[in-house]
Amino acid sequence: MAIELKKSYRFAFYSSLILAVVLSLAMVGFMFYKNDLDYIFLAIFLPVVFLISFLIIQIRVEKFIYKRVKRIYDDVSLLETSSFTSRPITTDMKTLTEEIEKFAQDKKIEIDTLKIREEYRKDFLGNVSHELKTPLFTVQGYILTLLDGAMDDANVRKKYLQRASKGVERLIYIVKDLDLITKLETQDSKLELESFNIIELIQSVFDLLEMKAAKKHISLTFDMEYKDPIYVWADKEKIQQVVSNLLVNSIKYGHDKGTTEVSVENLIKNKVIVRVTDNGEGIAKEHIPRLFERFYRVDKSGSRKEGGSGLGLSIVKHIIEAHDEKIYIESVEDVGSEFSFTLEKAENRPE
Template identity: 70%
Template sequence: MAKKFKRSYKFAIKTSLYITLVLSVVLAGFAYFTSGFIPGPFLAFIFITYLVCFFIIQYRVEHFIYKRIKKIYDNVSLLDSTTLKPSQVTTDMATLTREVEKFTKDKKLEIDTLKVREAYRKEFMGNVSHELKTPLFTVQGYILTLLDGAMKDKAVRKKYLQRASKGVERLIYIVRDLDMITKLEAGDLHLEEEDFNIVELVQGSFDLLEMKASKKNITLTFDIDYDEPIWVNADRDRIQQVLTNLIVNSIKYGKEDGTTEVSIENLIKNKVIVRVTDNGEGIEKENLPRVFERFYRVDKSGSRKEGGSGLGLSIVKHIIEAHNEKIYVESVFGVGSEFSFTLEKSKNIPEINTEI
């Protein structure tokens, strides 16, 4: 409830005036017929009557409104009557109405926010359950099959143990990513910032993922030849993880014989922007606002053929925001996607030893 109210005396002034006029007319008529009209006492009576009526009416109206509004506060669970004080009461009902409406709107906004959070919590818990359930049941199925007698066959035993091992690896992968996101959100993940050449880091990511890209004949390339190093200041290992996740995503959802292109451009005086562009499936417009949510998948079929924990883009977003930088996504469905993020340039460019 707001503390500032406009106190109004209009009702008390007008009502007191009406009462005084009526009493004055009655008294004047009585004095006229009894021949006892004396101007001095008559005017004093009018003045005193008006003042007494004004103060009584003002006090009673305020007390009446306060009691009624407090009762409303007590009866409506959204309102807290402890925030209402007699000194805040006004006889201006328009002001009271605006204040109560404003208070109610604020509470409704809080409730709507809580509902959104509750829906998100339920969806998140469902996603976690689904992601963990699949590999757990897979591992359980292979182990139970082995215990039922399949382990006597060496070939089957080895194959099932290998598959169970992959299921365990997937569980570890999901738990590790969840742990990282938790640390990032809690601010417990310490960033070790240093100066490094972002061009070299991107090339290292290309080399690391070259075999994965070759399975779909996807070319990993720069937009131009970067002959000179571009020095940035950030946590090298975390930015490596960001690049790896973005490039892996471009390969997962890229088309056969496609291209993943990385460009590094000056944004402002002390910033560069790194763009990872592909000509793959693209993302539908309605899905763009949610691509960085944990476990959110654009593929509504829920297919897990591409693997992954469903946490990659969420981790990317958290790492970039931990650097106090921004990440963006643009996509045209059926044409391709572009993920970009900013980094701070190095203030002190390391010296390069050119001696042979």
């Protein structure tokens, strides 16, 4: 550890001055008593005594303070905080006080952050256990029923095995989505960037979800007629997943005979923004900051009326952030929601 002594000479100066004056007065008194007053000697004696006293006091006090301050630094270093232990040791009390206060503030922020993360961890574990135990218990229930004798009935056996198979498929769906998020977080999933027409991609997702939307009489539409293609530079497959997840969510929580509208607008010179707007249930303000967490539920009752892994929005966020882009949400309860995300325009359009 580097050592830097930020010296304050005020204490040593006044202490040395007092000593020099006191000793000089004592010397004057002694000379006066002996009737041998030597002014030249006194003129030399005073500054010499002052200088010697100053050096001794400054060095001693500095070492005294440094030893105790070093103990503070050593004790703090046990907490393994690189931001503090990497700094030089200082004997300047004001600087030291400021460093200790900043260190304490940083530690308080760190502890508060850890508490928040711990709450998130508890919520996540509770949510993931709920998501997994429902299909697990379903599969277990059907299998146990079959083992208890229901397998002897061919019709019951087939029906229960089909239901157990659906439970297993749901488990696989959840695990696959978790694996995808993990890969996106660790950047193990490579993006295959290419130029493609985002309008064409959105239309293809509309076509795929047409029947799902028709069941709730929800209309999937553009905000306007896009006569010219809009080319973006991104991973086509993953952006299709983003659009699909947002539209599926919109259909799930949309009102019967509602509308989901998609628009693509120029944001800045090299960016476009894709907006997915609906007039569905909307989301309460307190839920919005945590909406992209894995398995986070707006409905705290623990029931999930609609299917899905509960990871759709989390996957959307990770895919967009993997592209170094931004995703936004605006929502008003009982009015509707708007999810939007940015994409980079393609520099070279295909012929």
